[in-house]
Amino acid sequence: MKKYALLPFNFTQIDGKDVLINELGDMIIAEEGTAQKIVNRTLNDEELYKTLVAKFFISEQLLPPLIDIYAARLRMKKGFMDDKTALHIFVLTLRCNQNCTYCQATSREENAAKCSMSIDDMVNAVKLMFKSPSKHLTMEFQGGEPSLEYELIKTGITKAEEINVAEKRKITYVLCTNCRNLSDELLQLCLKYNVQISTSLDGPDFIHNQNRGKADSYQKTIAGIAKARKILGNDAVAALMTTSELSLNYPKEIVDEYIKQGFNGMFLRALNPYGLASENENWQKYNDRFIAFYKTALDYIIELNKHGTFFREEYATIILRKILTPYTTGFVDLQSPAGIVNSVLIYNYDGYVYASDESRMLAEKGNFTFRLGKISDKYEDIVSGKKVRKISEIWSNEVLAGCSNCVVRVYCGADPVRNHSTQGDMYGFRPTSFFCKKIRQ
Amino acid sequence: MTITVDRKIYSDKCISNAIYWLSEKYIIERKLDGDIETISVNDDNGENFRTEFLRRLNDFKLREIxxxxxKDIKTILYAKAFGDFEE
Structure with a gap:
């Protein structure tokens, strides 16, 4: 072998093999002891040597001749930073027409008062959104159940369209709804402005109804999905599920339900430690069972694909995209610097701006750590204020203990909000972090 | 049980990194005398700790190298990737 210089890479052992991952996320699986041989310069495998050079693990010159390509690829991996704050979530109300057992948004009764956004705040929030330098803006309506607030949705969209005549941004609208209350009027608005529907389907009727706390929930959701598809088209409706403790027993049945309903993918989503879900008594047990549930469901999906049914698990798709392609994903939960503020801002019904969806959920529990300012404040004061500057010291996993030298760092992200919520401080402690365990397993 | 580690071979950073990941399961005490560090674990099943600790220690030694x-090429790489970039 020629004399060579090392390039930044990390390694671990899995099932008797060395797994090597470089700064770009390129992965090589080799026999155990390979990392040691590379460092000790005792490699004796010519093909492996060539692969290591080609994939930027080692360089035959001190400065790699393709350093510019190397740097361009690194920049591409962090491409989400160029997008700036693109996702803007408008929490219209806490009012809801369901009674989900694990509600993460701390919803209230359908006729509850004083828990919806004012029209003035909606207009000001839209103006604030346009202060973001992002060329692409996603305006997402959430709740509670946002479809109960038709006038707010209409006001938000029409104001955005009005401002955008001059701004000329690319705007995507998303309505997160349980589909119980999709009126003709609302769907016509969605059709006019190409609003995408994101709904929740937890699985077969007995799971969905139990999770959602109403006997007719499944029936109404399926009917709502059909109605939305009829008016907006099949591709305009996406669904995601939340894995309750009941769901953990039925991984295959849940996948089958999604296929039955004509979806070609699903996101196997764990409960998050916010809202009512935070009152779950035994998180450790739930977390361990969720990992087993996920593996069973993913194995089943892979088998379905092998037998000719095209079906995608979205979380696995995101991770594989990070491993197998040079591109970024835009998935805010796995970003470094973190997705909060950098990629997402929340305009809450209470007239305040929060760092992330989870941040406003914490606020419902009386924790205002991630409240960044009022909707009426200046954008610069919100995104560059004292609070955000403080959070920014720990929102990159490149500088966190346990993350900076973790082999999967390049696929993972930093999440100060989750750390704060689950471990009591924003910095976090990786050895006891469920999020960390989930990523590493 | 106790393990002694020569600091001339394994740096403080190396030992700290290895201990960090084991601190979930064990209560670990560190004492330094000259170049020799003594690591004590309050656990009946000390052999498990020894095995895990030494494996991690060697991995972190390799990572440190x-x-x-x-270090220098990483600085150049990040400067080229993110410095002086025009929109």
């Missing part, structure tokens, strides 16, 4: 050798 990689980090030291690649």
């Amino acid at each position: 990689i980090e030291t050798e690649t």
